[in-house]
Amino acid sequence: MIRRQNQGSTALLKVERTALNTAPxxxxMFVKYDAQVKGFLASFRSIIGLDACHLKRPFGGQLMSAIGKDANxxxxxLVVVVEAECKDSWLALVS
Known part of the structure; x- marks a missing residue:
């Protein structure tokens, strides 16, 4: 729905299914809105803050975020939910 309603935006969801009869x-998950990227590139400062925290629920995972500031x-x-802060997660986001 994000890609249909916001042309140029990206929404990626990765699930794993161990067998055909099991639930994924x-x-x-990664979401990038086109307007957000255009605004960021047009007027951002060259400093980006990075942080991550553990999600302490039955499914676990981590919430990673990057924040930039513009001239105002x-x-x-940019917020990303991943299974763990690992090489595979970072590679999936930059590719």
Whole structure:
């Protein structure tokens, strides 16, 4: 729905299914809105803050975020939910 309603936006969802008769297991999600990227590139400061926290629920995982600021001190967030802060998660986000 995000890609249909917001042309140029990206929404990626990764699940893993161990067998055909089992339910898929959520691994990671990434959402990038086109307007957010255009605004960020047009007026951002060259400093980006990075942080991550553990999700302490039955499914676990981590919530990772990157925040940039523009000339008006407005924040441009990027939030990602992944199964763990590992090489596979980071590679999936940058590719």
């Amino acid at each position: 297991v959520f691994q990671r 001190d407005q924040m441009y967030p």
